[in-house]
Amino acid sequence: MAHHRTHLIRLFALVFILAVTITSASDWPSWRGPMQTGVSPETGLISSWTTQGENLIWKSKFIGRSTPVVMNGRVYVIGRTGGGEKPQQGTDSVRGGGPLMQEHVACFDAATGKLIWEDKYHVYHSTVPYNRVGWSSLVGDPETGNVYAHGVGGMMTAWNKDGKILWQHPLTEDFGHVSGFGGRTDTPVVDGDLVIQGFVSIEWGDYSAPRHRYYAFNKNTGDIVWVSTPGGAVYDFNVYSTPVVAMIGGQRLLIAGGADGNIYAMKVRTGEKVWGFNLSKRGINASVVVQGDKVYAMHSEENLDEATMGRVVCINGLGKGDITKTNELWRYDRLEVGYASPAIDKGRLYVVDNSANVYAFDANDGKLIWKHNIGTVGKGSPVIADGKMYVTEVNGHMRILQLGDTEPKDLSEQYVTVEGTRHAEIYGSPAIAYGRVYFETEEGVYCLGDKTKKFAATPSKPVMLDEKPADPNAQPAAIQIVPGELLISPTDVTQFKVRTFDADGRFLKETNADWSPGKLKVQIDPTGKMTPDAAAGSQAGTITAKSGTLEATARVRIIAPLPIKEDFEKLEIDSSPNYWIGAGGKKFLVKDLNGNKVLAKPPAAVGLQGSDIYFGPSSMKDYIVSADVMGTKDKRRVPDIGLISSGYTLDLMGSHQRVQIRSWAAEMRIVKNVDFPWDPDVWYSMKMQVDYVGNKGVIRGKVWKKDDKEPDAWTIEVEDPLPIKHGSPGIYGNSNATLYFDNVQVVPKSK
Numbered sequence: 001m002a003h004h005r006t007h008l009i010r011l012f013a014l015v016f017i018l019a020v021t022i023t024s025a026s027d028w029p030s031w032r033g034p035m036q037t038g039v040s041p042e043t044g045l046i047s048s049w050t051t052q053g054e055n056l057i058w059k060s061k062f063i064g065r066s067t068p069v070v071m072n073g074r075v076y077v078i079g080r081t082g083g084g085e086k087p088q089q090g091t092d093s094v095r096g097g098g099p100l101m102q103e104h105v106a107c108f109d110a111a112t113g114k115l116i117w118e119d120k121y122h123v124y125h126s127t128v129p130y131n132r133v134g135w136s137s138l139v140g141d142p143e144t145g146n147v148y149a150h151g152v153g154g155m156m157t158a159w160n161k162d163g164k165i166l167w168q169h170p171l172t173e174d175f176g177h178v179s180g181f182g183g184r185t186d187t188p189v190v191d192g193d194l195v196i197q198g199f200v201s202i203e204w205g206d207y208s209a210p211r212h213r214y215y216a217f218n219k220n221t222g223d224i225v226w227v228s229t230p231g232g233a234v235y236d237f238n239v240y241s242t243p244v245v246a247m248i249g250g251q252r253l254l255i256a257g258g259a260d261g262n263i264y265a266m267k268v269r270t271g272e273k274v275w276g277f278n279l280s281k282r283g284i285n286a287s288v289v290v291q292g293d294k295v296y297a298m299h300s301e302e303n304l305d306e307a308t309m310g311r312v313v314c315i316n317g318l319g320k321g322d323i324t325k326t327n328e329l330w331r332y333d334r335l336e337v338g339y340a341s342p343a344i345d346k347g348r349l350y351v352v353d354n355s356a357n358v359y360a361f362d363a364n365d366g367k368l369i370w371k372h373n374i375g376t377v378g379k380g381s382p383v384i385a386d387g388k389m390y391v392t393e394v395n396g397h398m399r400i401l402q403l404g405d406t407e408p409k410d411l412s413e414q415y416v417t418v419e420g421t422r423h424a425e426i427y428g429s430p431a432i433a434y435g436r437v438y439f440e441t442e443e444g445v446y447c448l449g450d451k452t453k454k455f456a457a458t459p460s461k462p463v464m465l466d467e468k469p470a471d472p473n474a475q476p477a478a479i480q481i482v483p484g485e486l487l488i489s490p491t492d493v494t495q496f497k498v499r500t501f502d503a504d505g506r507f508l509k510e511t512n513a514d515w516s517p518g519k520l521k522v523q524i525d526p527t528g529k530m531t532p533d534a535a536a537g538s539q540a541g542t543i544t545a546k547s548g549t550l551e552a553t554a555r556v557r558i559i560a561p562l563p564i565k566e567d568f569e570k571l572e573i574d575s576s577p578n579y580w581i582g583a584g585g586k587k588f589l590v591k592d593l594n595g596n597k598v599l600a601k602p603p604a605a606v607g608l609q610g611s612d613i614y615f616g617p618s619s620m621k622d623y624i625v626s627a628d629v630m631g632t633k634d635k636r637r638v639p640d641i642g643l644i645s646s647g648y649t650l651d652l653m654g655s656h657q658r659v660q661i662r663s664w665a666a667e668m669r670i671v672k673n674v675d676f677p678w679d680p681d682v683w684y685s686m687k688m689q690v691d692y693v694g695n696k697g698v699i700r701g702k703v704w705k706k707d708d709k710e711p712d713a714w715t716i717e718v719e720d721p722l723p724i725k726h727g728s729p730g731i732y733g734n735s736n737a738t739l740y741f742d743n744v745q746v747v748p749k750s751k
Contacts, residue, residue: 026458028431028438031067031137031187033383034463036244037289038343038350040385040432047388047400048412049448057436057447058113062106064440065425066137066187067381069147070433072161073457074116075108075447076147077440079134081120082722099721101669103133103151107163110434111455113447117163122724124647125172125179125612126153127666132183136240137428141190141219148188148195148219153664154179156188156197158222167222171215173618173728174487176202176581178210181666184238184285189254191245191268195219200237200259204540205555208584210234212259212283214243216271216484224485227555228271234259236283242341246290247465248317251504255295255317257284261304263297265317267505270480277315278304278324287341287381289349291363293317294329300338300354310336312351314366330366335359339379343389352378356393358401358408370407374399381429390430390437396423398430398439398446418443433457470506477503479511479547481528481554487617490536490560496528498545498552513545520556532558538615540579559616562623564729564746566615568597581614581728588613588733591740599741601733603634609735612644614728616746621646621726626687627744628706633680634737641739643688643701644730650688650701650716651732652678659716661699663724672718676703680737685710689749690723697723 032038049055064079082100106118123133136150145161154177156169171177178200179185186198194216202210207227212234216225241257245268253265253274261280266273282301289296295315303311312335316327340352349363356378360369375393382391389401389408396416401408416424424443431438434457436449478501488494496515500508515524521536524543537560542553557579566577571590576583576599588611591600603609629641631654638654648670651660657678662671678684683706691698697720704711729746733739 026434027072027140027142028068028070028433029140029142030069030189031139031242031429032244032287032289032341032381033432036246037291037345038341038381038383038429039345040383042432042435043386044435044450044453045386045388045432045437046448046450047402049414051414051416055448055450057449057451059447060108060113060115060445062440062445063104063442064134064445065132065427065442066134066440067428068431068438068440068445069138069140070110070431070438071140071142072145073110074161075110075438075445076105076138076140077108077445078103078105078136078138078149079440080104080130083130099670101130101664101667102722103153103155105138105147105149105157105159108445110436110438110447110457113445119157119159119163119165121151121155121157122647122664122722123151123153123155123669124663124724124727126664127181128152128179128183129181129666135183136185136187139188139190139195141195144219146219148190150185150188150197150199152179152183152185154199156217158195158219166220169217169222170618170727171197171199173581173614175215176204176207178202178237180238182238184240186240187242189243189245190219191254193219194225194268196243196254196268198243198256200234202582202585204557204578204581204584205542207555210237210585212239214254214256214266214271223483225482226271226480226484228266228273230264230266230273230276231258231260231262234283235261235281239283239285241284242287244288244290245465246317247467248290248293250468252465252467252506253317255288255290257286257288257297257299259283261299261301263288263295263315269505269507270478270501272478272505275319275321275323277327278322279311279313280304285339286337289342289344290317291344294363296342296344296349296363298335298337298342298351300336303333308334310334310338310353312337312361312366314363332361332366332368341381343382343384345384350382350384350389352380352382352391354378358382358389358391372401372407379427383430383432385432390432392426392429392439394425394427396426396441398426416441416443467506470502470504470508472508474502474508476500476508476511476547476550478505479513479545479550479552481543481545481552483554485555487557487559488532490532490534490558492532494530496524496530496543496545496554498528498547500547511547513547516544516546518542518544520558522556538564538579562746562748564615564744566744567742568599571597573597577615579615582611583613587611593740596742599744600738601735602738603735610640610733612730612732614644614730616728618728619726620728621690622749623729623746624687624689624749625729625746626685627731628683628685628742630683630740631680632737632739637736638680639737639739640732640734641686641741642732643686644728644732645688645699646690646727647724648688648690648699649732650686652676652684652686652703654736659701659703661701661716661718663720670699670718670720672716674716676715678703683707683742692723692725696721
């Protein structure tokens, strides 16, 4: 079975560097810089500039809202494109924001601003609006030169330095990625052979409940190494606290704020939770900063222990389990720092509150040293270099402050505008590299520096994390199966490996294990080679490896080739197909309806009523998806019921009494409506397919009463000039009142 990733099962080489290179000091490979502290070692930087030309080396056209990556003499940015075209209006056909709207990654020459390469890709299965596209920052890998992105719609992509896609995951279809209207999107982190991405997911099996999870991918192949769920029920479905990697107490830790309001530390190589600290009644957005054994965290929501808003805390990072009551070193209350992440330098902690006030604290005891205002809305994180602070403010401001023992001096304040009048929104931070300052805005990418100095992208000595080598004779404390999560076909043969780690999470060696397939109908030999039972069809479950007293599991989904047919008759009441993404958690349940088993989606007691389910690989194309559907009526409320194919939704809309085809619901990038009166408590049949004609896509849908003959003509049809080329089949339900599905099928299109 083809999969959208380049190599589904290829296992990666065992390369663990004891003192691992983070980056070259002259590069800025991740959004908080070479030391993950918001600090650059660069000197000789400018103290002023103007949009008219003073110390403005180049500006390139681009629309962005995050922080650039500067690496190997190049500047990499992520943003949005294609929003300038006019919507098309019609009596039965309406385009929303524009069919060419996409997420946009670009690479510029760091010296000249010349565009080297760019890639544009679709946003779909998302409620994030266009103006929030490109929320997260890119991350670069100095070892390989690769660049990684996490898009607002959940598209996870790895490019090499020249723009070739190495692997790609549509996280929504593959792992139940949740993206909300707020657009908050977490930035990936590279460490060793891993690229680690956090997001809230609603998967399958034990991962059916919405939780903030961390997915560690092999950075070269995209294969899953581990998945960690350190916290509980989420307060916010979208947060963007980017993890930080730090050595504390001899352990290499991944430390981040969660969607449940807690700060968590996990072992980087295994995902094992080490400790948690309860901080907020809502999700955490600001990233932590670490210095020595101290972890600094902050938020702007309601505190857990008193009716106040906002807090900055210093946490002793040496601990295990729940360290909330034991490891707080100091706090500063009633300070709302909810968006900008801190910087730490020379014993001082710098934070920017939501009202764009910069605070400097003594990092050891939390004493406030000074406060300084830079505008009205603070979301950009401060950057320290050359004795100065470079910091942005949302309403078009780029400020340079001279730091000292007392309140800083304003060296430069520039106001960036769009079309000369409206302020250009700036949400990201500056990136400092090669003696220059790079930042992106709604109006373009800027490069600031001394024009008289010769440009040189020469790396200096690498910054290292000091990690002692593991004792090869140490007793293993944990084992890990790789790959850790898998999607295959019944004919695929998988080779699993088992790795051992010491108590501090350092790799020891590969080992033999005793294997158990659980309820999966597969064969696993003593070497870890797994062969599915081809006759078993689609299934999902876990395999277990035991080595001595240690145990590990890996999650496996096996999806049979087309046709897929599900009438729910073989499933237990109140269950759902276990290989479907997003069906668990009591949202969709098999019920007996007049002696016939069907899949029901009742109204949710709390939260949103709309849900998508995906039941095929994201690489699928050239298929027809169909189902029988029925909606009920609760007072005046009626549901919406739909099918999903290749990133498009065919929706039988209850309150509007029409059929709609759409993609990217927040913007209606592609949308067409046709009036279609339909009745509750009556079964209808729906059918959908996507065809590709030349460079266009043609999306077709059909709806008719189940007891009637299928009509020859399509009920609705729309063209997409920039089509989505593949995607998982699925179903959609918005249960304002209970809705039902039966006889769900996916069959190949006839040639």
